[in-house]
Amino acid sequence: MQERCGNAQDKGHTIAEKHPPIQRVKNKTAAPIQVTAEQILREARECQEAEIRPPKQKITNRTELADHRLRKRKAYEDSIHCARWNKSVWVKYAKQEESQKDFKRARSVWERALDVDYRDHTMWLKYASFEMKNKFINHARNVWERAVTLLPRVDQLWYKYIHMEEMLGNVAGARQIFERWMSWEPDQQAWLSYVKFELRFKEIERARAIFERFVACQPKVSAWIRFAKFEMKNGELGRARRCYERAVDKWADDEEAEMLFVAFAEFEEKCKETERTRCIYKFALDHIPKGRPDLYRKFVGFEKQYGDREGIEDAIVRKRRFQYEDEVKKNPLNYDSWFDYIHLEESGGNKERIREVYERAIANVPPAEEKRYWQRYIYLWINYALYEELDAQDMERTRAVYRECRKLIPHQKFSFAKIWLMAAQFEIRQFNLDGARLILGNAIGQAPKDKIFKKYIEIELQLGNMDRCRKLYEKYLEWSPENCYAWSKFAEFERSLSETERARAIFELAIAQPALDMPELLWKVRVLGLH
Structure with a gap:
């Protein structure tokens, strides 16, 4: 028993020695010498042993060279056998054979690599680079021909092929390659590269013909602008202007038309054609979709530089018109913006524009049939009617505005006495008493209110129709006996x-x-x- 206790004590003592208790740090002040993480890493790097590299072998005879080549080939073949899809192994293998001046074997390796995946254009590029570097021009041509035939949509292959022919001085061959490439209708940069190629050899007419094919193949605004700039750079201002005019005929209503008009206006400005520039800006502002800030900014800057006071004011008005268009587009129910927009158009005095803005404004009917939502909206109709009566002096349109407004209001839920009374007073000003009485009678029948009764009675009293006043008072009291x-x-x-x-x-x-x-x-x- 004692022996067992002793063994247990020895065992507990051993466990305590293996796992000593955690002691708290009593002195937490900073050490006099601080060790940074950078210093720890530096010391760890210095303590590392030097990398073991195999010694350089020096081959002295053909037998050793053949053995060395055999070992290398076997290693690469084993790697290819394990990971045939690994392209880096194929590239290293081909470069190894190339370094040994065994070009047939290197070519064979490239061909085997292409059999694995011919869609990888980087392999074609490296293969052709190998042939060109070692001056096997015909082999390189063969590689490029196969590459562009199998992968005609990879632009880099065409560029490299053309560059090689151009460096060799084979201009006709390079042009022929360009023509084959253009038959695939590539992107814009390929056409521009073809143009630059012809310009390097001073072939202006050929470049012009390429641009004609370019704008026919890719009819975009940017293509026409580049065509016009090409003509302008060569001093053909008339041709450049015709390019812009042809583009405007096709793209005047397109979303990208703003860029075209700005470029056209800047061209005319460089040609010192101030009136032409102004006409282009105004035509653009009237025809392209709203919401084009760059065009307005350019126009204002142009007028400030070349225009008179009226032109500057007109440009500013157009800019403000764009701002209001942007506001009402973001929130069509913001009636304050509509009022400001209408006031701007009324200051211009263009009846068609004013009526257009009024019609667009009143088309934004409040979504809910609650009077608090309609209180601001109804003043659009009132201002519209007053404009037609006082400014436009079109009485039939005024009458139509009041009539449409009365039809739109949901009188079963709420009404506006102001509309009924203003419509009746308008008819009185037109000496149409029967029309005024009909409007007020309908008001009493559909939406009776104190204001309507009082005003109707006042009108009949001024006209001296006592019997009508008496009947109106009776109707009034029938509706509101209290x-x-x-x-x-x-x-x-x-x-x-x-x-x-x-x-x-x-x-x-x-x-x-x-x-x-x-x-x-x-x-x-x-x-x-x-x-």
Whole structure:
């Protein structure tokens, strides 16, 4: 038993020795000598042993050379057997054979590599580079021919092939390769490279013919601009202008037309054709889609440089028009922007533009049938009607504006007394009393309001139609029997006609109503009016 306890104590002592308890650091102050991470890495690098490299072997006879070549080939063949798809092994193998001046074997390696994957254009490039470097020109041509035949959409192969022929002085051959390439209708850069090739040999007419084929093959705005700049660079201003005009005929309504018009205007500006430049800018601003900031900025800068005061103001107005167009495009229900836009057009005085903006503005009907959303919108119709009546002086259009506005308002949920009254007052100004009465009668039938009754009664009173006033008061009270103001005004109306009994009877009927809004007002008017 004691022996066991002793063994257990020895065992516990051994465990404690292996895993000593973690002691807390008592002194946490910085050490006098600080060790940086950079110093630790430097010391670790210095302590590393030197890399073991195999010694350089010196081959002294043909037998050793043959053995060396055999070992290298066997190593590469084994690597290829394990990873046939690894292209770097093929490249190293071919370069090894090339360094040994065994060009047939190197060529064989390249051919085997292409059998693995002929779609990799980098292998074709390296293969052709090998042939060119060792001055096997016909072999290189053969490689390029096969490459561009199998991979005609890889531009780099065509570029390298043409560059080789051009360096050899074979201009006709390079031109022939370009023609074969162009038959595939490549991208814009390929056509421009063909043009530059002809220009290097001063073949202006050939370059011009290439540009004609280019704009026919790739009809883009940028292609026409490059064609025009080519003509301008060669001093052919008339030809350059015709290029721009042909482009405008085709691309005036395109999304990229802004770039074309800006380039055309800058060309005319360089030619000192100020009026032509101004006409181009104005034509562009009138025909291209809205929202083109660069065109407006260019036009304003041009007018500030060459224009007079009116031209500058016109340019600024156009720029502000673009800003408003941008605002209403972002938020069509922002009626304040529409008001500002309309005010800008009204300052210009162009009736067609003003009406167009009004029509676009009133087309943005509030989405919800709640009066708070319509309170700002309805003033667009009011301003439209006032413009047609006062500025345009087109009475039929004014009448049509009021009529369409009344049709649009959902009178079953809410209405606007101002619209009814303004329409009726317009008819009165046109001496159309029947039309005014019809409008006010419809207002009472569809959307009766205090303002409508009061104004209708006031109009008939001014015209001296007492019977009509009396009937209107009756309609008024039928619609709102609790309205003490209406009762008192009806009684005062009868009293003003010396109809005291009628006035007294009206007061009696008013007092008999079950729920009056202000009965004290009614009693006060009765006492003061009848006594």
